[in-house]
Amino acid sequence: xxxxxxxxxxLVQAGGSLRLSCVASGRTFSSYAMGWFxxxxxKEREFVSAIGWSAGSTFYATSVKGRFTIFRDNTKNAVYLxxxxxxxxxxxxxxxxxxxxxxKVTSQSYHYxxxxxxxxxxx
Numbered sequence: 001x002x003x004x005x006x007x008x009x010x011l012v013q014a015g016g017s018l019r020l021s022c023v024a025s026g027r028t029f030s031s032y033a034m035g036w037f038x039x040x041x042x043k044e045r046e047f048v049s050a051i052g053w054s055a056g057s058t059f060y061a062t063s064v065k066g067r068f069t070i071f072r073d074n075t076k077n078a079v080y081l082x083x084x085x086x087x088x089x090x091x092x093x094x095x096x097x098x099x100x101x102x103x104k105v106t107s108q109s110y111h112y113x114x115x116x117x118x119x120x121x122x123x
Contacts (some may be wrong), residue, residue: 006117038092052102092119
């Protein structure tokens with residue numbers, strides 16, 4: 001069982017930056033691939049980024065590539081999402097998720113989810 005807790009969301013102006021954090025409980029965090037997803041009001045949850053257990057492989061949605069960076073620190077049981085050059089269309093609740101195995105881009109593939117953190121980008 002893995003429990004995930006996100007933090008770092010907030011209100012920021014367009015062009016600004018935020019860093020989201022996700023801390024996991026459990027002793028086997030390093031064996032899990034981690035993903036970030038987001039859900040805007042009235043829209044389906046969408047993939048943002050994912051990282052393999054060794055951080056050797058990372059994946060990004062086209063809409064965030066070049067602006068967002070995912071990284072992890074297995075010694076702290078944490079995964080992060082550095083978000084730069086934020087746009088109003090990045091406004092959403094951001095969720096951290098974990099899957100035992102290779103990183104995935106579909107939400108249905110993930111076994112564990114955090115409660116989400118709100119990111120609001122004003123124009």
